[in-house]
Amino acid sequence: MKIGIDIGGSHIGIGVVDNNGEIIIKTEKFLIEKNNIRNILEEFITENVMQFALMYDIESIGIAVPGTIRNNNIDKAVNLNIENYNLATILEKILKIKVKLKNDAKCAALAEYKYGELKEYKNSLFLCIGTGIGGAVIYDGQLLEAEEVPGYEFSHMIIQKDGELCNCGKRGCFETYASLKRFKQKISERFELNTLSGKEIRKFIQENSENQILKKMIKEYIEYLSIGISNIINIFEPEAICLGGSFAEYENIFYNPLKQAILQGNLLFNPRHDIIIKLAKLKNDAGIIGATLI
Ligand SMILES: [Zn+2]
CATH class of the missing domain: 3.30.420.40 (ATPase, nucleotide binding domain)
Structure with a gap:
């Protein structure tokens, strides 16, 4: 099982996904308050991943980010007002699970290509x-x-x-x-x-x-x-x-x-x-x- 996390411009979703691309369980939260966005993201992610890890064997975590990723680091996410943010390193230290980041539209495109409307x-x-x-x-x-x-x-x-x-x-x-x-x-x-x-x-x-x-x-x-x-x-x-x-x-x-x-x-x-x-x-x-x- 893998955990997929989608950080949107106004919400965050976390799900456990099986090998067929099916979401087994998921949780979501709206990101209304953006002043303290880093803490909000880190707390919400660690809390929920820890809970899911008690229920399933988690191999890795992937995070879709609405911004530019450079060397697995968030270079900038202009709509979240985030710059140069080492989210993957922070989470790996706490969770001891491999964390990979990619731009959100690119993640969604991969999903639509593998399982959705772009398959053909x-x-x-x-x-x-x-x-x-x-x-x-x-x-x-x-x-x-x-x-x-x-x-x-x-x-x-x-x-x-x-x-x-x-x-x-x-x-x-x-x-x-x-x-x-x-x-x-x-x-x-x-x-x-x-x-x-x-x-x-x-x-x-x-x-x-x-x-x-x-x-x-x-x-x-x-x-x-x-x-x-x-x-x-x-x-x-x-x-x-x-x-x-x-x-x-x-x-x-x-x-x-x-x-x-x-x-x-x-x-x-x-x-x-x-x-x-x-x-x-x-x-x-x-x-x-x-x-x-x-
Ligand atoms: Zn622009």
């Missing part, structure tokens, strides 16, 4: 759209990674010159315009909803489907998303694309318009009649399962 494709693209936008490319059956740092940071490609400030310090990044968090914030502010709950925002959209301002905001969001995704398609020409993160919960609102915007928007260098876009099958479990595949 040798060349595919995975995007995790939530608090930020994580990305990964599977090429010829392998996860693409650069030598020293993981690379393939699609979310921080600039799609707007002198655009809005991103958490990474640059301006005009793809995720500043196309993350779901950003979409929810804009809708919430414009209509004074006073919430960032996805469930409530979706309910509001459903109940106000004829509101012209809302329609325009959704269209604009899809435009930004389609620009970013088509840029990546033009580089990699994947056979299939899998979209994960909380984006998958907005299927009714975004799926068809996004597909149409990519196909019909004069964005593709090699125009296509169709494009295979899948919604992540493993949903929020992809990070936990993928973390055990690293």
Whole structure:
């Protein structure tokens, strides 16, 4: 048995995963307070891993991190405000179990490739759209990674010159315009909803489907998303694309318009009649399962 841990931009999940990629048991916690994030993570992880280790024989721990990993160290996780954090070493000292770290979108892509929607494709693209936008490319059956740092940071490609400030310090990044968090914030502010709950925002959209301002905001969001995704398609020409993160919960609102915007928007260098876009099958479990595949 292995333990997979998924540290998201706003939650953490820990699960025991068997050799078939099935989660046997799991526990989760929301990360609302981010001031003391390191202590919160270390306490929650050690407490739960110790408990699981009493019940199962644990070989190793894999952790999916929403950021850049360098030498099994968290170089930076901009949405958690973390820099240069040796989480693996700290945990190994306490738990005496091998701990490996990898970028969360890359973990989720591995899980979707081995067990989920990308199983049948040798060349595919995975995007995790939530608090930020994580990305990964599977090429010829392998996860693409650069030598020293993981690379393939699609979310921080600039799609707007002198655009809005991103958490990474640059301006005009793809995720500043196309993350779901950003979409929810804009809708919430414009209509004074006073919430960032996805469930409530979706309910509001459903109940106000004829509101012209809302329609325009959704269209604009899809435009930004389609620009970013088509840029990546033009580089990699994947056979299939899998979209994960909380984006998958907005299927009714975004799926068809996004597909149409990519196909019909004069964005593709090699125009296509169709494009295979899948919604992540493993949903929020992809990070936990993928973390055990690293
Ligand atoms: Zn950025």
